[in-house]
Structures are given as C-alpha cells and as structure tokens.
Amino acid sequence: MSDDEPRTRSRRSVLARRVLFLFLAVFLLIMVPVVLIWIGDATGVTHFSDIYGPWVFWNELSGPSFVILFFSVIGLTAAIMYLVMVALDTTEGGW
Numbered sequence: 001m002s003d004d005e006p007r008t009r010s011r012r013s014v015l016a017r018r019v020l021f022l023f024l025a026v027f028l029l030i031m032v033p034v035v036l037i038w039i040g041d042a043t044g045v046t047h048f049s050d051i052y053g054p055w056v057f058w059n060e061l062s063g064p065s066f067v068i069l070f071f072s073v074i075g076l077t078a079a080i081m082y083l084v085m086v087a088l089d090t091t092e093g094g095w
Helices: 011-043 045-052 063-087
Strands: none
Touching: 011 045, 011 063, 045 063
8 A cells, every 4th residue: 555545434434523523512511611611610700700809890900811711612613613623524435
C-alpha cells in the first residue's frame, strides 16, 4: 500500500468512531452548566450579589469574569461543533 492510497476502515470501526464523537458532544453539552458554574465559583461571580446586592455593575470586578465566561461559552460551543462535525464526516463513506 503506497502513501497515496487512502486507508479504508471497517464499517464497524467507522460507526464506533461516530458514536464515540456524538457521545462526547452530548456529554460536553450536558457538562456546559457544570463548567460555567465552576468557572463562576472560581472567579467569584456567583458570590457577587451576596457582596454587592442584587444589582449587577459592569466594573473592574465583574468585567474580567464576564469576559472569561463569554469566551468559555464560545470555546465550549466550538468544541461541541467540532465533535459533531467529526462524527458526521463522510470521508469514510456515507451512512
């Protein structure tokens, strides 16, 4: 087999790989709130209202936490989209 020829995988391994990536995408989707709560606890956002009252002020205390959580949501969404894209890739043949 030369380097130019594509590798062929068995139908079972392709299906197992798709199921694995779809499972990881769903697991990550379920874990998004847990990750966001953990980041909120680590940055102090969840305790902001206990200290400063019910009003949210965008200042030097809450701004960096908001930016961290915003980019975390973007990163988690990108990871889920990548896993779904890899799972539904048709390079090895159609369903």
